[in-house]
Amino acid sequence: MMVRTVLLAGCLFCLRPAVVQAGMPSVSLDLTQVAQLRLQSISFFLMVLLLSAFILKLCWNLLAKDFSKLPRISYKGALGVSVLWGLMFLFVLTMISGARELLTPGAWEKTGRTYQLVEDQPPDGAQSAESGASxxxxxxxxxxxxxxxxxxxxxxxxxxxxxxxxxxxxxxxxxxxxxxxxxxxxxxxxxxxxxxxxxxxxxxxxxxxxxxxxxxxxxxxxxxxxxxxxxxxxx
Structure with missing residues (x-):
């Protein structure tokens, strides 16, 4: 008798309409849109860097199996080589940009993180109607x-x-x-x-x-x- 009473009470409680609140609290950082984009860019860069170092380690050690004089490389070493190569490419690209500016002085202007050609905007009164050049x-x-x-x-x-x-x-x-x-x-x-x-x-x-x-x-x-x-x- 006691068991039936408990079961009946449980069914009535379950069938009773009520507002149920459930869920788990979550912790999140309230970042601006610019900060979120920067964080995404940094995380993507780190992922590509770590993945490149892992691929370099695999390729290097595969070559080391065929060439006995070639030492094997650890993941830490592959990571260091990837960073060094990245800095070398950055230096070369900077030199190319500098040479471009020397050959065409004043022809490029900085727009954000990149450069683009300066649009011709002749000042008033300094433009020739015949040729269109200030x-x-x-x-x-x-x-x-x-x-x-x-x-x-x-x-x-x-x-x-x-x-x-x-x-x-x-x-x-x-x-x-x-x-x-x-x-x-x-x-x-x-x-x-x-x-x-x-x-x-x-x-x-x-x-x-x-x-x-x-x-x-x-x-x-x-x-x-x-x-x-x-x-x-x-x-």
Whole structure:
């Protein structure tokens, strides 16, 4: 009788409608979205690094079976080699970025963690309606030609090319900015001199009574067109 009473009471209790609260407390970090992305990036980087070290250890020890003089490597050693290789690649990429900036000064700007080409935004009043090139853009483009010419000097026993068509770099460096696709002028047979003499110059096609001249010491001067013509004629 007692057992039946207990069973009946249990069934009635189970059938009684009630709100049941269940669950286990959890501990989590309340991070911002930026912090979560950084944490995910770091964890992914560590996972790739550890996995690369494990793969390197397997490949190295497989080769060690065929080459008796090749010592076996531990996981700690493989991890150290992976980190060292990563630092070497980072150094090489940094050198490549530096060389790119030297060859095209001012052509790249930092956007976040990467670099992109600077968009042409000529200042007001400094743009030629005929060619679509500002003075700043013309100076930057002539600076690229300067870098290419001085790179040629560094690889040709300190000598400038005798003629423009004897250079080893791309013909794009000789094109002036703008829609007309005009090439820079070049003073043939120019050598380093003191005082500096004109080396290259832009054609007067912009209609603003200004002309840029590159000198043998690397200086770029903006001169009025009549004065620039006198300088180029040796007057």
């Amino acid at each position: 003075v700043d853009e013309r100076r930057r483009k002539l600076g690229e030609l300067r870098s290419a010419l001085f790179m040629h000097v560094a690889t040709h026993q300190g000598k400038f090319p005798d003629k423009a068509d004897e250079t080893t770099f791309a013909d794009e460096f000789w094109l002036q900015p703008g829609s007309l696709q005009v090439k820079y002028g070049y003073v043939s047979g120019t050598k380093k001199a003191d005082p500096p003499v004109p080396l290259a110059f832009e054609q007067a096609i912009y209609g603003d009574d200004q002309q840029l001249i590159l000198y043998t010491d690397g200086a770029i001067k903006v001169l009025p067109t009549p004065k620039a013509q006198d300088v180029l004629n040796g007057k």
